[in-house]
Amino acid sequence: MKLYIKNMVCSRCERAVQLELEKMHLPITAIKLGEVTLSCELTKTQKTQLSQALQQLGFRVLEDEQSKTIAQIKNAIIDLVHYQDQNIKTNLSTYLSTNLNQDYSALSKLFSDKENQTIAHYFIVQKIEKAKELLDYKELSLSEIAHKLNYSNVAHLSNQFKKITGSTPTFFKKNQKIARKSLDIL
Structure with a gap:
């Protein structure tokens, strides 16, 4: 069971x-x-x-089945971003389709309908939360973080970081006033 x-x-x-x-x-x-x-x-x-x-x-x-599927999508993304460092370079739609054994377009439609955001947006939010975590640790440069999270360059990471948080990664790193969010409320 x-x-x-x-x-x-x-x-x-x-x-x-x-x-x-x-x-x-x-x-x-x-x-x-x-x-x-x-x-x-x-x-x-x-x-x-x-x-x-x-x-x-x-x-x-x-x-209910829809709630189960949405939870599976979220958990698969959380696992991918936060716990499988090497696999983040994978294609998200293929990754989800394979892990959940369902058609990605059906997963995407269900997620968007029930969560009022796209799977892609949820994935980006998770990547930004991981970036915040890595910035908190102060062990990696911004360039290394961008590479680790599969961004094409630091500018791409910085643009998405600012869209999600309202601040740049550099400002976050210096001030640390942007609280990290708990993964279970994202």
Whole structure:
């Protein structure tokens, strides 16, 4: 049985969900961003108890197919941008189609209809959040960050950064007054 969980966006989230499942003695087969596979079906009571426990931690078990698909799209993009440094150079539509085993145009239409933004815009926002994180660390130059995030040059990164944040990366790096956003609210 697969469960799709909203706001599960990092390894700490995975661990928190895993601990709740273990408290309920539910057999986990696999766990990854936004998704848990159990080796058995849950009773209605177990589903309710799990849903309530996860809700207290800021998560939500998704029931309808459209919400599940949107969560899968978001989690795939978060995983790509924040956790798979080398794969960010991949074609986004191919990446999503392959990972979700669905036609990209259908995914794109659903996402735009339900989220009031395009998948491409969501991807850019995630890349800018990653750029902010890398700027915070002060380990890479702006040129290295642009390369790491697959921008053609620093100017392209700077233009998108300013469109999303209202500030340049250089201003952000010097002032750090632009707060980074939590991945689960983007």
